[in-house]
Amino acid sequence: MAIVAGIDLGGTAVNYTLLDSASGRFLVEGLCEHPALSTQGPDVCLTQIADGLDVAAGRAGLQASDITAIGLDTPGPASADGVLSAKGSTNFVHPAWAGFDLRGGLAARLQRPVVYLNDGNAAALWGHTAIFGSERPATSISVIIGTGTGGGVVVDGRMVGGRHGFGGEVGHVLIPWRSIAGLEELRPPCNCGRTGDLESICSLTAIRRTLLPHFLWRYPGHPLEGVDAAAAAVRVRGLADRGDPMALDIFRAQAHALGLFIDQMVNLFDPDGFLIGGGAVEASQTFRDWFVTEIRAGMPVQREEQVLRIELMPDGDTAGARGAALEAVRVFVP
Numbered sequence: 001m002a003i004v005a006g007i008d009l010g011g012t013a014v015n016y017t018l019l020d021s022a023s024g025r026f027l028v029e030g031l032c033e034h035p036a037l038s039t040q041g042p043d044v045c046l047t048q049i050a051d052g053l054d055v056a057a058g059r060a061g062l063q064a065s066d067i068t069a070i071g072l073d074t075p076g077p078a079s080a081d082g083v084l085s086a087k088g089s090t091n092f093v094h095p096a097w098a099g100f101d102l103r104g105g106l107a108a109r110l111q112r113p114v115v116y117l118n119d120g121n122a123a124a125l126w127g128h129t130a131i132f133g134s135e136r137p138a139t140s141i142s143v144i145i146g147t148g149t150g151g152g153v154v155v156d157g158r159m160v161g162g163r164h165g166f167g168g169e170v171g172h173v174l175i176p177w178r179s180i181a182g183l184e185e186l187r188p189p190c191n192c193g194r195t196g197d198l199e200s201i202c203s204l205t206a207i208r209r210t211l212l213p214h215f216l217w218r219y220p221g222h223p224l225e226g227v228d229a230a231a232a233a234v235r236v237r238g239l240a241d242r243g244d245p246m247a248l249d250i251f252r253a254q255a256h257a258l259g260l261f262i263d264q265m266v267n268l269f270d271p272d273g274f275l276i277g278g279g280a281v282e283a284s285q286t287f288r289d290w291f292v293t294e295i296r297a298g299m300p301v302q303r304e305e306q307v308l309r310i311e312l313m314p315d316g317d318t319a320g321a322r323g324a325a326l327e328a329v330r331v332f333v334p
């Protein structure tokens, strides 16, 4: 029996799963989380990861020594082989992280082989496998809506990593945003320098920076009026879930942006389906159903034979760790 671990290192927490590669069964039920302490730099954080792995193994009734290989995923920017950007990153602010070889550092610390994926790719790989299986080579495109917009492209069962590790960077694909009702006058900025890409509309950052100021003034006396932008932005999803018209305007704009993005991907890949995940859709079933209906409403007319499959990401909070574990099996288990 070969046990591999999936380790999802976020800005504040490390999330673990263990996978029995022979049966394909995940051995840790639900979320197994450990504080990341990433603000204290690589040395402390790697120790945290190793400690948490012992805890996760214990929960599955195993020793850490039973684990033969590791899949690691983190938010970027990082190289395809897990070297963090020398320019730093939102989630790894300690100066010692700049240019740090996260994959190599963890392999040295744990004395085991480690494979690296960015968090969007890892979640996409899990969602793809959960929905389409691994028997038949299917094609899917995933969009993960969080602080930014990540995702991944799987073509015929293989993740598109890209030459430099930027494959499946769905957030920075430009979309014709002026065709979205209500956004005609906007020039939505993205941190990458582009105007009007998917992340510039379809992310928590976009709500805070662009969509909330844009829609709020139309609703005088709204409860978010005068609230600090960052605090207000995180409340929009909950308000939308309870039917608040201003919050629904924001999510409708995001859904229509997704509709335009999906339409481009249909014409490029003619895929088996799309997966949507992230904090934006961690909501009630009613809201999730409404959101998918709005995505479809935002799309241009499709060819009759292209009946689109749009699914929501299963097991959203553990998707990254599960995808990282699947990648470790693919790479290290013969």
Ligand SMILES: [Zn+2]
Pocket (backbone or CB within 6 Å): 171, 172, 173, 190, 191, 192, 193, 194, 197, 199, 200
């Ligand atoms: Zn961008």
